[in-house]
Amino acid sequence: xxxxxxxxxxxxxxxxxxxxxxxxxxxxxxxxxxxxxxxxxxxxxxxxxxxxxxxxxxxxxxxxxxxxxxxxxxxxxxxxxxxxxxxxxxxxxxxxxxxxxxxxxxxxxxxxxxxxxxxxxxxxxxxxxxxxxxxxxxxxxxxxxxxxxxxxxxxxxxxxxxxxxxxxxxxxxxxxxxxxxxxxxxxxxxxxxxxxxxxxxxxxxxxxxxxxxxxxxxxxxxxxxxxxxxxxxxxxxxxxxxxxxxxxxxxxxxxxxxxxxxxxxxxxxxxxxxxxxxxxxxxxxxxxxxxxxxxxxxxxxxxxxxxxxxxxxxxxxxxxxxxxxxxxxxxxxxxxxxxxxxxxxxxxxxxxxxxxxxxxxxxxxxxxxxxxxxxxxxxxxxxxxxxxxxxxxxxxxxxxxxxxxxxxxxxxxxxxxxxxxxxxxxxxxxxxxxxxxxxxxxxxxxxxxxxxxxxxxxxxxxxxxxxxxxxx
Amino acid sequence: xxxxxxxxxxxxxxxxxxxxxxxxxxxxxxxxxxxxxxxxxxxxxxxxxxxxxxxxxxxxxxxxxxxxxxxxxxxxxxxxxxxxxxxxxxxxxxxxxxxxxxxxxxxxxxxxxxxxxxxxxxxxxxxxxxxxxxxxxxxxxxxxxxxxxxxxxxxxxxxxxxxxxxxxxxxxxxxxxxxxxxxxxxxxxxxxxxxxxxxxxxxxxxxxxxxxxxxxxxxxxxxxxx
Numbered sequence: 001x002x003x004x005x006x007x008x009x010x011x012x013x014x015x016x017x018x019x020x021x022x023x024x025x026x027x028x029x030x031x032x033x034x035x036x037x038x039x040x041x042x043x044x045x046x047x048x049x050x051x052x053x054x055x056x057x058x059x060x061x062x063x064x065x066x067x068x069x070x071x072x073x074x075x076x077x078x079x080x081x082x083x084x085x086x087x088x089x090x091x092x093x094x095x096x097x098x099x100x101x102x103x104x105x106x107x108x109x110x111x112x113x114x115x116x117x118x119x120x121x122x123x124x125x126x127x128x129x130x131x132x133x134x135x136x137x138x139x140x141x142x143x144x145x146x147x148x149x150x151x152x153x154x155x156x157x158x159x160x161x162x163x164x165x166x167x168x169x170x171x172x173x174x175x176x177x178x179x180x181x182x183x184x185x186x187x188x189x190x191x192x193x194x195x196x197x198x199x200x201x202x203x204x205x206x207x208x209x210x211x212x213x214x215x216x217x218x219x220x221x222x223x224x225x226x227x228x229x230x231x232x233x234x235x236x237x238x239x240x241x242x243x244x245x246x247x248x249x250x251x252x253x254x255x256x257x258x259x260x261x262x263x264x265x266x267x268x269x270x271x272x273x274x275x276x277x278x279x280x281x282x283x284x285x286x287x288x289x290x291x292x293x294x295x296x297x298x299x300x301x302x303x304x305x306x307x308x309x310x311x312x313x314x315x316x317x318x319x320x321x322x323x324x325x326x327x328x329x330x331x332x333x334x335x336x337x338x339x340x341x342x343x344x345x346x347x348x349x350x351x352x353x354x355x356x357x358x359x360x361x362x363x364x365x366x367x368x369x370x371x372x373x374x375x376x377x378x379x380x381x382x383x384x385x386x387x388x389x390x391x392x393x394x395x396x397x398x399x400x401x402x403x404x405x406x407x408x409x410x411x412x413x414x415x416x417x418x419x420x421x422x423x424x425x426x427x428x429x430x431x432x433x434x435x436x437x438x439x440x441x442x443x444x445x446x447x448x449x450x451x452x453x454x455x456x457x458x459x460x461x462x463x464x465x466x467x468x469x470x471x472x
Numbered sequence: 473x474x475x476x477x478x479x480x481x482x483x484x485x486x487x488x489x490x491x492x493x494x495x496x497x498x499x500x501x502x503x504x505x506x507x508x509x510x511x512x513x514x515x516x517x518x519x520x521x522x523x524x525x526x527x528x529x530x531x532x533x534x535x536x537x538x539x540x541x542x543x544x545x546x547x548x549x550x551x552x553x554x555x556x557x558x559x560x561x562x563x564x565x566x567x568x569x570x571x572x573x574x575x576x577x578x579x580x581x582x583x584x585x586x587x588x589x590x591x592x593x594x595x596x597x598x599x600x601x602x603x604x605x606x607x608x609x610x611x612x613x614x615x616x617x618x619x620x621x622x623x624x625x626x627x628x629x630x631x632x633x634x635x636x637x638x639x640x641x642x643x644x645x646x647x648x649x650x651x652x653x654x655x656x657x658x659x660x661x662x663x664x665x666x667x668x669x670x671x672x673x674x675x676x677x678x679x680x681x682x683x684x685x686x687x688x689x690x691x692x693x694x695x696x697x698x
Contacts, residue, residue, distance in 0.1 A: 183487045184611060187604060189494045211497060212601040412590070 013070075016062030024055050080111050087118055096126035149236035152224070153195055157182050160231065169215070169236055187211075191234065194221045199232045207239070216243040252420070255434060259302060263295040270295075305435045309420065312442040319362045319446055323470045326359055326391045326398050327352035333370030334389060341374070345383035348374070351390050357469040359398050365443045366467070369451075372436040373402040373463050380461070381406030397449065397466040405460035414453055440465070478543040482552060485535050486611050489556055492528045492563050493607040497600045499525065499570035500666060504596040507577040507659065508589045515577035518570055525567035532560045551683070555676040559610060562669045566603070569662035576655045585652040588638050592656075595631045595663045598624065602670040609677050618677035621670065622688035628667040635660050 031051050039046040083102040090099045101119050143150060149166030153159055159177050162185070167174060170186055177185045183192050190208050198204050198221030205220045220235040270288045278284045311317040334350045341348035370389070377387045381404045391400045409417060416422045418441045422434055444451040444465045455461035499518050506515035536557050539545070545553055580587065602621050609617035639653045671688040678686050 181483070181487050183490045183494070187490060187494055187608070189491050189498070192491060209501070211604055212501065212597040214597075412594075 013063070013066045016059070016066045020055065020059045020062050023058055027051070077108065077111070080108070080115075084111070084114055084118060087122070091118070091122050091125060094129065096122055096129065147238070149234075149238075151186075151234045151236070152228075153182055153199075153232050153234070155199065155230035155232075157192070157195060159185050165238075166236060169210070169217075169238070191219060194219060195232055195234065197221065198223050214240070216240045248420070256306075260299070263298045266295045267292055302435075305439060309435050309439050309442070312439065312446070317446075319365060321360050321362055321447075323358045324361045324363050324366070326356045326400065326467075327354075329361070329363060329366050329370070330389050330391060330400070332363075333367055333374060336367070337371060337374040337378075341378055341387060344378050344381075346378060346381055347386040349386065349388050351388075353392060356391060356393055356398055357396075359467040360470040361447055361467050362443075365446075369440045369443050369465065370400075370402070372440050376436060376463075377402060377404035377406060377461070380404065380408075393469070394466070397468045399464055399466050402463045403460065408457040408459055408461050409453065409455040410457055411455075414455055417453060418451070478539070478545055478549060481535075481539045481543060482545075482549060485532065485539065485553070485556055488528070488532050488535065489559060489563070490607055490611065492525065492532060492560070493603065495521075495525050495528065496563050496566045496570065497603055499567055500573070500596055500600050500603075500663075503570045503573035503577060504593055504659075504663075506574060507580065507587065508593060510577075510581045512578050512581035515574040515581065518574035519578070522567055522571040526564065529560055529564040529567075533557065536560070548680070552680050555610075555680050559607075559673050559676055562672050566666050566669055569666050572662045573659050576659050579655055580652065583652055585649060585656075586642070587656055588635050591631055591635045591638075592659060592663070595628055595635070595660060598628050598631070599663050599667040599670065602628075602667055603673075606670045606673040606677070610673060610680075613677065613681045615678060615681045618674040618681075622674050625667050625671055625688075628664055632660050632664045 028051070035048060035051070036046050080102055083100070087099050087101045090096075099122050101115050101122070103115075143163040146163065147165055149163060149169045151159060151162040151166045159180055159182060162170075162172075162174065162177055167177070170177075172185055182195055183189070186192070188208070188210060190206060194204060194206055200223070203220060203222040205218060207216070207218045209216055216239045218237040218239050220237075222233050222235070224231045224233055270292050274285060274288055278288055308317070330350050330352050334348055338348050374387060374389075381387065385405045387402065387404045389400070389402055391398055393399075413422075418437050420435060420438045422438075441451050444467070447467050449466040449468065451463070451465040453461060453463050499521060502514065503518045506512075506518060536553050540550070540553055602624055605617060606621050608614070609621065636657070639656055643650045643653045675686055675688055678684055
């Protein structure tokens with residue numbers, strides 16, 4: 001291979017040499033005769049100098065032509081080589097797409113081999129690179145979109161990598177966190193302790209509450225000595241919601257037991273009194289029976305509400321939608337609750353503008369919502385106060401309002417009152433199950449409306465709900 | 473001594489300060505949590521944990537003094553180390569406040585005194601959140617945060633006033649609660665003082681960054697006078 005290349009570069013010289021020698025050999029006998037004749041005629045010595053000069057001239061011209069041809073060839077090779085080396089450089093820098101490998105390499109097999117090899121390398125590297133970047137993209141997409149936080153620390157306790165969930169958890173940005181110490185990023189001693197324990201040991205799991213935000217976390221520390229020596233990974237699972245649900249469930253069990261215990265204890269006391277002799281005193285017995293009846297009503301209401309709620313929540317409740325007049329629903333509710341309001345020394349009033357569009361609603365259910373809301377208003381408004389019902393149209397829905405001037409609801413409780421079993425003021429809510437507003441919300445949701453409350457403490461509360469107007 | 477070692481030492485002390493801060497933060501939250509759950513054992517844990525906080529405080533103090541003595545820090549480094557010495561003390565005091573709250577929690581665990589716990593929790597959340605961010609501002613030299621955090625102290629003061637009135641009203645209505653109410657006063661006093669000490673940390677941040685000495689308490693009082 002090498003010799004071939006050398007030959008190709010050397011052939012002009014060889015050619016020139018051969019041609020020059022041929023000229024010399026062919027011309028010399030001819031010229032020699034004439035020179036020796038000329039020498040005889042002039043009587044001097046034979047002068048071969050011009051002939052040698054001529055030969056040298058031919059040789060010199062031949063050499064120059066050879067050099068020129070050689071320069072031309074070398075240039076051609078050099079520029080091909082330059083192109084190839086540029087291509088190799090680009091390959092090294094990873095610019096596979098911009099790479100330009102010369103197709104015409106001047107008919108030199110070695111160059112062609114090199115160009116082909118380079119082309120193949122470029123193609124294969126690009127393939128591998130694409131596969132790797134696809135894999136990497138997939139991995140980083142998983143990391144960035146997973147809800148669990150992931151953080152990797154090096155052996156001196158500096159953060160090397162963290163994903164979006166971890167950034168959010170610790171309220172830091174990636175650029176700020178990388179290279180910083182664990183305590184500076186996570187700001188919690190338990191997590192630093194977990195890292196210290198796991199960096200040379202077995203995986204460990206802790207549960208903890210993170211700072212004033214009260215995030216409830218399960219954190220798993222795993223050292224990655226198999227794949228990435230010295231690195232430790234911390235995995236954060238946010239259990240705040242689960243924890244809250246747990247609390248809600250615990251509250252529910254304690255609430256419901258408490259709520260059930262009160263009427264049952266009352267019933268027990270009454271039945272004991274009657275057994276102890278009150279039964280023989282018919283007027284007293286009758287009074288006790290009425291009280292028992294009331295307590296049983298309370299129990300029935302509670303159980304019914306629980307059943308109702310679980311039915312609505314399971315979507316098994318049947319709604320009978322029909323075109324209804326908003327004002328009719330308001331006046332029905334007022335009529336139904338006026339006695340209770342009167343008993344609590346409250347003024348229950350209504351006003352309903354004429355010409356409100358009809359709504360598609362289940363009147364029984366909406367009446368249930370009104371009863372719940374008015375019932376709450378009665379409970380939380382001191383004697384002498386007032387409760388007012390009204391409605392108006394807003395866009396293509398009708399807004400209903402139940403307003404009282406009672407004790408109001410603290411802002412921090414306002415967004416939670418529609419939760420099951422949530423009681424903002426346990427002392428005042430008395431016999432309630434904490435289910436009423438939750439039922440209301442489910443009923444209004446089923447109507448495609450919204451329900452919300454506005455309130456100011458010691459000024460009063462406003463409960464709004466909307467029902468879409470009937471299309472026809 | 474080489475520059476590299478001094479930087480390293482400062483970084484180490486800084487991390488220790490942040491660790492101590494986290495211990496204190498958690499101690500305050502845990503003490504209030506124990507108060508809410510009337511959990512005497514949890515309260516006792518916070519109480520005992522104060523020893524850990526004190527030990528850490530001493531260790532940091534030593535570390536800073538040794539660094540000062542052996543590394544001959546100058547200008548901003550010296551300022552930062554001196555400021556850390558002060559922040560260290562502030563944190564130790566806050567730890568004592570947590571200990572104080574846990575003491576009350578132990579005493580109230582077996583009573584049915586109506587503690588205005590939601591407001592107290594709000595106060596504790598606010599104070600610890602201020603503490604958390606002030607230490608962040610301290611290590612980052614974030615002067616903007618250092619100026620804005622002390623303004624939240626007003627909210628803590630408002631909560632303090634409102635709980636204070638609630639307790640007094642309770643005492644007037646039912647004089648039997650005077651002794652227990654007084655205990656709860658200590659809790660809110662400690663939380664209020666915690667927030668005050670956070671403003672001290674913020675003053676240190678301004679000092680490190682700009683070399684200026686500001687008094688955030690003074691500023692607020694002026695506002696209040698207006």
